[in-house]
Amino acid sequence: MAKRITGFLRTLFKSKMAIVGLIILVVYGFLAVAAPLVTPYDPQHTIVAGSYAPPSWYRYLSEGASLSQNQVLESHPGFPTDPVQGGWQYTLDPHVTIAYDSVVSLSPGSGSERITLDRSNGATTGSFSATFMKIFDWPYTGPPARLSGIAAVYTPNASSLEPVRATVFIERIDDHKIFNLTDNTPSNSTADITSLSWSSYPLTTNAWQLPISIDSLDSSMRQIVKVPDADPASLIFSSKEQYAYGITVSLTSSSSSTAPLTVYLDDMNLRLYGSSWGLLGTDLYGFDIWSQLIYGARISLMVGLLSAVIGIVLGLAVGLMAGYLGKVVDEVLMRFTDMLLVIPGLPLLIVLVAVIGNSLGPNRLFVLILIIGFLGWMGFARVVRAQVLSLRERPFVEAAKAAGAGAGHITSRHIIPNIVGLIYVNLALAVPGAILTEAALSFLGLGDVSVLSWGRMLNLVEENGAQQIWWWVLPPGISIALVSLAFVMIGFSLDTLFNPRLRQRR
Numbered sequence: 001m002a003k004r005i006t007g008f009l010r011t012l013f014k015s016k017m018a019i020v021g022l023i024i025l026v027v028y029g030f031l032a033v034a035a036p037l038v039t040p041y042d043p044q045h046t047i048v049a050g051s052y053a054p055p056s057w058y059r060y061l062s063e064g065a066s067l068s069q070n071q072v073l074e075s076h077p078g079f080p081t082d083p084v085q086g087g088w089q090y091t092l093d094p095h096v097t098i099a100y101d102s103v104v105s106l107s108p109g110s111g112s113e114r115i116t117l118d119r120s121n122g123a124t125t126g127s128f129s130a131t132f133m134k135i136f137d138w139p140y141t142g143p144p145a146r147l148s149g150i151a152a153v154y155t156p157n158a159s160s161l162e163p164v165r166a167t168v169f170i171e172r173i174d175d176h177k178i179f180n181l182t183d184n185t186p187s188n189s190t191a192d193i194t195s196l197s198w199s200s201y202p203l204t205t206n207a208w209q210l211p212i213s214i215d216s217l218d219s220s221m222r223q224i225v226k227v228p229d230a231d232p233a234s235l236i237f238s239s240k241e242q243y244a245y246g247i248t249v250s251l252t253s254s255s256s257s258t259a260p261l262t263v264y265l266d267d268m269n270l271r272l273y274g275s276s277w278g279l280l281g282t283d284l285y286g287f288d289i290w291s292q293l294i295y296g297a298r299i300s301l302m303v304g305l306l307s308a309v310i311g312i313v314l315g316l317a318v319g320l321m322a323g324y325l326g327k328v329v330d331e332v333l334m335r336f337t338d339m340l341l342v343i344p345g346l347p348l349l350i351v352l353v354a355v356i357g358n359s360l361g362p363n364r365l366f367v368l369i370l371i372i373g374f375l376g377w378m379g380f381a382r383v384v385r386a387q388v389l390s391l392r393e394r395p396f397v398e399a400a401k402a403a404g405a406g407a408g409h410i411t412s413r414h415i416i417p418n419i420v421g422l423i424y425v426n427l428a429l430a431v432p433g434a435i436l437t438e439a440a441l442s443f444l445g446l447g448d449v450s451v452l453s454w455g456r457m458l459n460l461v462e463e464n465g466a467q468q469i470w471w472w473v474l475p476p477g478i479s480i481a482l483v484s485l486a487f488v489m490i491g492f493s494l495d496t497l498f499n500p501r502l503r504q505r506r
Contacts, residue, residue, distance in 0.1 A: 011497055021489035024482055032297040043291040043452055049277035050145020051284050052469055056276050066142035069274035073136060073245055078110040078267050088113075088268075089135070093128040095121060096251070104264050106152050106211075112266040117251045120258045128253065132265055133246020135173065143237040144272040146286075149181065149214040151247050154264035164263050165250040168212055170270075173242040179232070181214045183224055211267060212247075233272075245270040281471040284464045292452055293475045299453035300435050301483070303369055307434035310373025312380060312427050319384025320411055324392055334385070337378045345375060346440065353446045365448040372437050380426050387419050421498025428491030432484030439480055454480050 012018050031038060041048055049070055058064035074086075082100040084090070090098050095118050102111040115130045147170075155164045168181045214221055216233045225232040237243070247268065251261045273286065280289040322333040352371050391397060392415070400410050435454075441447050442455025443462065454476035461472050 012493060015493040015496065017489040018493035021486040021493070024486035025490075028297050028301065028479070028483055028486075031294040032301055035291075035294045035298060038294055039288065039291040041288045041291045043287060043295045046288065046291075047273070047286040048288045049282045049286055050273045050275050051282065051286050052466070052472075053145060053273075053275050053277040053282040053286070055279055055281045055471055057279075058281075059276050064276065066140075067274070067276035068140035068142045068144050068272075069276055071136075071138070071144070071272040071274070073134060073270040074268070077269060078105065078107050079112055080110045082111075083113060083134075083268070087134050089133055091131045093130065095119070096128050096130050098130060098132070101264065104154065106154075106266040110266070112154065112264040115249055115251075115263045115265065117253060117261040119253055119260060125253055125255075127250055129248055129250045130263075131246055131248045132268070133169075133171070133244045134268075135242055135244045138237055138240060138243055138272075140274075141240050142275060143231075143234040145233065145275040146273040147214070147216045147233045147236070147270065148273065149245065149270040150211050150267055151265065151269075152211040152267040153247075153249070154266065156262055156264075157259070161254055162252050162261065164252070164261075166212065167248045167250075168214055169246060169248065170236050171244040171246070172236070173244060174239075179225055179236050181221060181224065181232075182212055237272075280475050283460065283469075283472050284466060289457075289472055289475060292457055293454075293479060296452050296454045296457055296476065297479065299365070299451050300438065300455070300480070303365070303372070303438040303453065304431040304435035304483075304487075306369045307372040307376060307438070308427055308430035310370065311376030311430055311434070312423060313377075314374065315377035315380030315426075316384055316423065318377065318381040320388055320415065322381070323385040323388025324407060324411060324415065326389075330385070334382070337381055340375070341378045346437075349375060349437065349441060350444065350446060353441055365451055368438065368441065368448060372434050376430060376434060376437075380430070383422065383426070384419060387422060388415055391415050391418055421494065425491050425494045425498065428487050428494055431487045435480060435484060439476075 054064060054067065056069065059067045059069075079100070084100070092098060097116050097118065099114050099116075100111055101114040104114070105111050113132060115132075117128050149168060151166070151168050153164070153166050167183070169178050170181060171178045216222075216231060219228070222228050222230070222232055225235065227235050245268075247265065249263050249265070251263065253261060278288055278290050280293065283289055283292070318333050318337065322330040322337075349371060352375075353368060397410060397414055400414055405413075438447065438453060439455030439458065442453055443459045445459055445463075447453060447456055447459070449456065457476040458473070461467060461469070466472055
């Protein structure tokens with residue numbers, strides 16, 4: 001058996017087309033199996049860059065010279081160590097001090113920056129502020145596609161009479177232009193604190209203000225920056241220079257108490273989403289198209305292989321019974337096969353998937369595989385029947401019958417071994433048809449929308465009118481064509497291998 005397999009592979013590898021087809025399939029198969037190792041991003045939930053970001057290599061072309069890439073201020077959330085040692089700076093009004101607190105934090109194993117207004121030295125009334133910021137370089141000529149920032153404020157002794165105000169900002173260092181990203185509204189008063197659901201650590205009181213989140217896509221931020229019809233990121237990062245991201249905290253003292261007022265800052269961070277990304281760029285939502293492509297290979301290959309196997313098994317069974325048993329069985333099976341052959345395939349698939357698939361919810365993908373498989377056996381059944389009609393009249397079959405062999409023995413020992421080459425060839429040729437069928441149904445919106453296949457990627461392109469976004473359109477289309485071509489090349493090589501007439505012709 002091993003010698004036969006070795007000899008078969010040696011003969012197959014003599015065909016250049018088979019080698020090319022196998023290389024293509026091995027590459028896509030490896031990407032499909034190793035998808036979690038090849039990419040760390042969830043193809044449908046992880047935003048990696050701005051919307052419609054071209055591939056990173058596009059920046060090296062003249063058309064993409066102004067594209068930017070991702071930049072994040074802090075790679076680790078929170079303040080696990082003193083942020084001043086990491087480049088954060090501060091400016092303080094008199095009577096205000098700042099220090100690192102390793103106990104009070106928003107998350108375990110971290111700390112925060114404590115701002116304190118000392119009222120024991122005459123600071124009884126008035127407003128006092130502290131600014132906490134970090135300077136960074138923006139090295140790109142073009143702006144980011146999107147900016148997203150966060151800051152958390154803890155006000156343990158704020159009240160409606162002595163509120164704490166916090167304003168997040170970005171400053172352009174060259175011209176000292178300051179862009180406030182949040183309005184100067186008071187932070188939580190005592191009444192507000194009791195309604196919060198955020199639990200601080202290790203304290204038991206719910207006194208952390210919900211993190212201040214900023215996003216250039218939010219209309220509220222556009223109103224604050226006063227560019228309601230433009231992108232704040234483009235306005236702020238208008239040139240390649242130094243910027244600062246920070247927060248200004250204002251503490252109001254309105255009583256004769258000498259107790260200090262304290263504010264804690266934590267989780268200060270800024271993420272700038274670039275206008276270019278990765279190998280294949282991003283889609284409308286900023287999801288990684290490379291991740292979608294290799295995860296989509298799993299679904300497309302699985303649908304193609306399983307559907308083809310189902311179709312080949314059914315066609316083999318029907319063809320064997322019709323060809324070997326003949327008479328009434330042959331007539332009934334072939335007329336049923338002819339009836340299915342004359343029905344237009346794609347319209348029938350659309351009706352069945354729309355009717356049956358919607359009723360099965362999460363099992364929609366497997367229903368799709370079964371439907372494609374059950375409607376893909378007719379042509380192969382007729383080919384098998386023709387071969388069986390010829391084989392059953394051969395002398396070795398007549399000899400087996402004379403020796404008392406039953407139909408099962410003759411079929412398994414004499415007929416199937418003589419059509420195994422036909423099975424291999426048709427299996428290889430049936431896979432691209434199943435892949436294209438799934439892609440067509442998914443493109444029409446009839447696939448399983450909960451999973452991502454190459455057809456679903458093209459469907460998303462069509463739904464969002466993004467046909468001009470070539471880095472979103474071409475990868476799934478080319479992948480479908482390459483994998484289909486690979487199976488066709490292997491199928492043609494197998495046909496040449498098993499068919500002596502084709503070998504002689506070549």
